Amino acid sequence: MQLRQGEMSLMRQLALQLAGIALDDSKGYLIESRLGAIARRIGCGNFNELYFRVRYGNDKALVDEIVAAITTHETTFFRDGGPFDALQWKLLPEVLDARERLGQPRRLRIWSAACSTGQEPYSIGMVLHETLGSLAGWDVQIVGSDIARPTLEAAQGGVYAPHEMARSARPALMAKYFEPVPGGHRVVDAVRKLVTFRQLNLLEPLPALGQFDVVFLRNVLIYFEAEARRSLVRRVAGTLLPHGWLVVGAAENLLDAGPEFVPETHCRATVYQPNRRTPVCS
Ligand SMILES: C[S@@+](CC[C@H](N)C(=O)[O-])C[C@H]1O[C@@H](n2cnc3c(N)ncnc32)[C@H](O)[C@@H]1O
Incomplete structure (x- = not known):
C-alpha cells in the first residue's frame, strides 16, 4: 500500500x-x-x-x-558490554555500601525501562548472580518494561533462538545460565524468577513502581523528541534512590537534560548519578 x-x-x-x-x-x-x-x-x-x-x-x-x-526492538544479551561491567564493578559495590548504610544490605531493585524481548533484564540478572553468588537470602527485583506487548510476551517466555544466543559476546555466561529446550535455549529459573515484566508507555505518567538502585534506560531516548526526552529523564530520575544510578545507551547522553546530570565514565560506559544538590524539577 x-x-x-x-x-x-x-x-x-x-x-x-x-x-x-x-x-x-x-x-x-x-x-x-x-x-x-x-x-x-x-x-x-x-x-x-x-x-x-x-x-x-x-x-x-x-x-x-x-x-x-x-517501534524498533533491536537488542542483544550484554549489548555494548561496558554497562554490564560498570554494573558489576562500580555500581553494585557502591549501591550495596549505600544499602548497608540504610540497614538493607541484601536488597536490590533494578529497572530495565525499555527491555524489548528481555535480553537486557536477563543480562542484568546474570551479572547479579555472577557478582553475588546464589542470591539465597537476597531480595532482588528486576523490573523489565516496554510499550510493545509482543516483545514482552517473548521476554516472559525467556526462550531464545540459536541466532540470538550466538549474538552474545559472553558465551561462557550463556552456557551457564541457559538450558536447551525445543526451538532454542531458555533462561534458567534462578535468573528468570528475578525478573517481572509489565507493559508501560514511558511517555505517560509513570505508575507506582517503587524506587530503584539502578535504572537502565538504553536505546530508547533516541526515538523521542527533545522535550519528551527531557521530561522522561527527569521522571525516571525521580524513581532513583538517593544513591541510584541511571545508565543510558552508547549513542545517547543527557546533555540537554539539565545540570543535575553529570556524566561519569566507568568500564567504557557512561552512567549518571543525578546530582542531588541541584533540585530536580518535574
Ligand atoms: C532498541 S530497543 C532497546 C532495548 C534495550 N534497552 C537495549 O538497549 O538493547 C527500544 C525499545 O523501546 C521500546 N519503546 C519505544 N517507545 C517506547 C515508549 N514510549 N515506552 C516504552 N517503551 C518504548 C520499544 O518497544 C523497544 O522494545
Missing part, C-alpha cells in the same frame, strides 16, 4: 500519539511495508482509514499491533 498525499504526516502524528516516536520522512518505507500490511489485513483501503480505525476504533489489540510495528 502506498502513502498518498498528506498520509505520511498523519502516520507521523499516530506514532507520536501512541508511543512518542518521532518518525521522519525517511521512514516512509517502514510505514508502507509494516503498517500497509496491517491496513490491508483489516480491510482499510488506505492509511487515512487506518488512522481513524486506530485512533477511534477502541481496539486495544490493534493499537498494540501498530505500536509493535512502529
